[in-house]
Amino acid sequence: MAEIQEVSDTELIARARSMVPKLRERAADVERESRLSDETMAELRAADLFRTLQPRAFGGLERDFGTMVEIALELGRGCASTAWVYQNLAMHQLLIGFFPRRAQEEFWGPDPTRLISTAWAATHSTARPVDGGYLVSGHWEFASGILNDEGVSVMAPVEGREIAPGVAERRFFLLEEDRNDYEIKKVWDVIGLRGTGSEDVVCDEIFIPEHRSLSTVKSNMHGEKVVLQGAAVHDSTFYRVPLWSWFPMTIPPALIGAAQGGLEHMIELLEDRTDLFGNRLAGREGVKRRLAEASGKIDAARLLLRRDLSEMAELANRWELPSIERRGVWRRDASYSAILAFEAVGMLFYRGGAHGIGTDDALARAYRDIGAGATHVSADFDVAGEIYGEAVQGLPVRNPNF
Template sequence: MAANTDSRSNDLTSEELIRRAADLIPVLKSRAPHTEEIRRVPSETVQDFLSSGIHRIGVPPRFGGLDVDYGSMLEVATELARGCGASSWCYALWVAHSYLIGHWPLQAQEEVFGEGPDALCSSSLNVGKSTTQQVRGGYRLNGHWEFSSGCDSADWLMLGLHGISERAFFLVPRSDFEIIDNWFVSGLRGTGSKDIVVEDAF
């Protein structure tokens, strides 16, 4: 990593987060060809994001997140993009989803961040070819979704489904979804925006 940082500090300022992102530019540039080659954000880059603490911008403060505004994430993402556009794109999505989860009921937040602030969430919010069945205690989910950027590194997915009476979003843990390796494109290959399949998840 480019800088020795204490990612667990909860008093990181926007300025410090932007500086840490800028420090990552050289290593992101050096990895950019490999990122395109493997068609996903490398695990080393994901770990750099986690170690630097820049991902915690979107995590609710009660779970170790940072009390900084959404605009700071955009500035951090802008710095990261100077090194690797694909890595920056996935970073911004992971943080944006953390922000969204912070507006869900507390139980959902605890499911995602209860063991710490390093959980990452990707998504495919188009309802796609999905079905939802209401059963005792919850819902039974099945479906196929497209274009889930950053899914290879995600601990959770936020999926759009046809709800019982209206469209709904569901959080699905990594154990309940399959990644289809079909992201073969000419641009932004490193985003790993692959298809997702869920079969009979509760």
């Protein structure tokens, strides 16, 4: 393996920031093509951005989860779809690090630049235990970035295994890189985040060896000083954080970044935009108030994420496990920050007037993209609110993805 070229967090974030002008120029094409361009993917790789969370043992930089979030916040200013694909594929580099070392060696050994998408939302899926592994079948939706990567992880319940009465054990499965084993169904026809190419994945009784699977329960354990399987060989403290605590944190950054990009676009438009009677919109009191409130919501959303990620890092560094209540707060904040971003861009879109409803308008695109992203289950405040309400009151948290 080639020697790892070190780069600071500050430099990684600066590289992402420098891409924003190009991403803005390409945003309309990304939306039309329903995927990121090869050029954009090459630039993300060349900037080492996908290496941020990748284990150092396999050519990555193994940095703090918060660094990845800051990168996505910057990319989102230019293109929400690009930021969404980036934050998901980058996060999956951390996920692979939880698998047994053998699986990591098989995936990254031939090429340490490999990336995977994930498809966990299933219309139906099952994993049947057999000698040495599982036969996995199913139809999964929302595999963001699958047209731009080299593999996919799916999630399925295991036949005959329960973690509680009526609750099946679920496992992550790392499919082989041979795409003949599964089918990508191109069904992604949506109003927002079109460029993510979040297509469906279908397979029928693919054999997955045991070492290429990972229990979603064990990866969320609360035991003392727990590091799991392959994670035991890596230094990153985020392997000490329960998976379902940081998974939801992957969703808001692209949306918050896109809201910031929408705000910047709106301010630029106001320099010369007038109403039908020639009056400058920038001088209106309502416009000033909308700018203030929208920017406040965006700042609040960023601060929530940064605070929670800082807490996660501090606890992990001290080998302290987060309380159920703190994890409930983190889940609440992941959802609420996405809501704040959507509220902010909605205010700006409304104030943009009839001249801002064109399909190629940057603010209209941000409104569509953030609205689409806010439908993600991690942004569903009804779900997050229920989790928080149970956690803060000391009640059993019933959601299995917690």
